[in-house]
Amino acid sequence: MKNVVLFGASGNIGKQTLEILKTNKNKFKLIAISVGKRINDLETILEEFKDIKTVYSSVSIENLKNKFTKINFVSNNIEELIYNDAHIIVNALSGFFGLKITLEAIKKEKILLNANKESFVVAGNLIQELQQKFVKAKIYPVDSEHCAIFQCLEVDNQINNIYLTASGGPFRNLTLEEIKNVNLKDALNHPNWNMGSKITIDSATMFNKAFEILEAYHLFKTKNIITLVHPNSIIHSMVEFKDGSIKAQLSVPDMKQVINYFFNYPDRVEFTNQKNLNFKETLNLQLKEIDQNRFIPIKMALGCLDEYNSKAICMNAANEVCVEAFLNNEIEFYQITEIVSKIFHTTQKINYNNYNDICAFDKKVRELTISLIKGDK
Known part of the structure; x- marks a missing residue:
């Protein structure tokens, strides 16, 4: 027990x-x-x-x-x-x-x-x-993508590339100009996953995938991370090895599969109301590399893959404040990325490596973000 x-x-x-x-x-x-x-x-x-x-x-x-x-x-x-x-x-x-x-x-x-x-x-x-x-x-x-990578790893073979998949959220086919018309109801309507409001908004902006890039970087110790749009969320992520072979983990999108897997690891145990893939139906496994000029948070995250964490801290803190402001109808959806990007690009590269310093910098960024939202100089 x-x-x-x-x-x-x-x-x-x-x-x-x-x-x-x-x-x-x-x-x-x-x-x-x-x-x-x-x-x-x-x-x-x-x-x-x-x-x-x-x-x-x-x-x-x-x-x-x-x-x-x-x-x-x-x-x-x-x-x-x-x-x-x-x-x-x-x-x-x-x-x-x-x-x-x-x-x-x-x-x-x-x-x-x-x-x-x-x-x-x-x-x-x-x-x-x-x-x-x-x-x-x-x-x-406990994340479908990182759980997938974990399952695909091989003890004696180094990673060549990690392919981190993303549904693309509800606005994957909209341009930067078109997302200016997005409202709160639209943003909370994720096509594949049933999630809380904060992570649903992060999925729509692609900040959630940006954070997953940084998580993958630290968990699996590689900068070779490529993000792919995969609308059906069947392939949860893939690992490529030196010989060009790629291993992928596939399952019906359900976080209980991930939670159950790690509770019982290394054994695989069936769970209540489990749903399996139905190969009597055609599975659409369409994959395409994410356009970093359209989804700017991806480019921001890839710029954080070094020993300095100040930009990653500021990206997370500013995003949390902006998402809360959007949920409270204080800013528009497109402004989340605009405001976070503005703070991100004015932040110097510094390494904060103890809890108190991280908290202090996080607080400073939150205050700056609130000031920008209110229009203070």
Whole structure:
């Protein structure tokens, strides 16, 4: 029996993780969760998973405290949920906030199922240094593309190229001029994946793929990353080797496949409501390299593949602020890329390699972005 701590239980990845855990209670025990501000399903979760001993929430839940008296409800120091008796940490937190969980899980040498790609975007070098120091820690990427790459790797053969696939989002066929007419409803309508609002917008702008490039760079230690538009999201990514052969991982687009794979790694185990590819139907595997002049975030990310992380930090921070502003109808969709690009190109290359310095620079960029959105000089 392995003890599991789930950060971000109320988000999309968190909910799918709970589905996997619900049908595997003989193998995994959920002992702690975080839900942040989204507490609508919390009571149901606590009724279902009787072994939970601690809950992190950033809002008041006095009614649940009175009902579940044996559970410790906390609102500070979220990283303290990583107990010594925990075996697996699932980091399904969205955004920069998830970085502290990634770092703490490594320091405590846990198995980390990491869906927080921002950790690698802003602190990839720091994570690698910590992994060299805390050698028992293991990180598995809960992301369909990086899970695919992981499965395609060969121990004795070096990577020649990584082909990172992208659906292209709902606006893959629109020009830069045409996206000026995009509204919030359109941007939240992803053609293939059911995701939270933030990552759905990131997919539409292609910032999500930009962040995945940086994650792949740090995870698999290569700059040879080529992004391909693949509208059907059947091929989740590919690895090319020196002899020109390419291995690809294919499956129906479903994040539960990824979560289930790493929970049971190295075994492959069927999961409830699993859907398999149907080869009685014609599969369209159309692939085309992404136009970096159309999807500028891709070009920005490829410009961050070095030892300096200041531009990656600024890209992530500015994007988080801009996406929130767009969701609140404060800016237009096309302005997300414009504002982030402006800040990105005025940022000097500096390496921030400790948590406090990364946080300080992240805060500075957020303040600058808010100022630009408000039109301050």
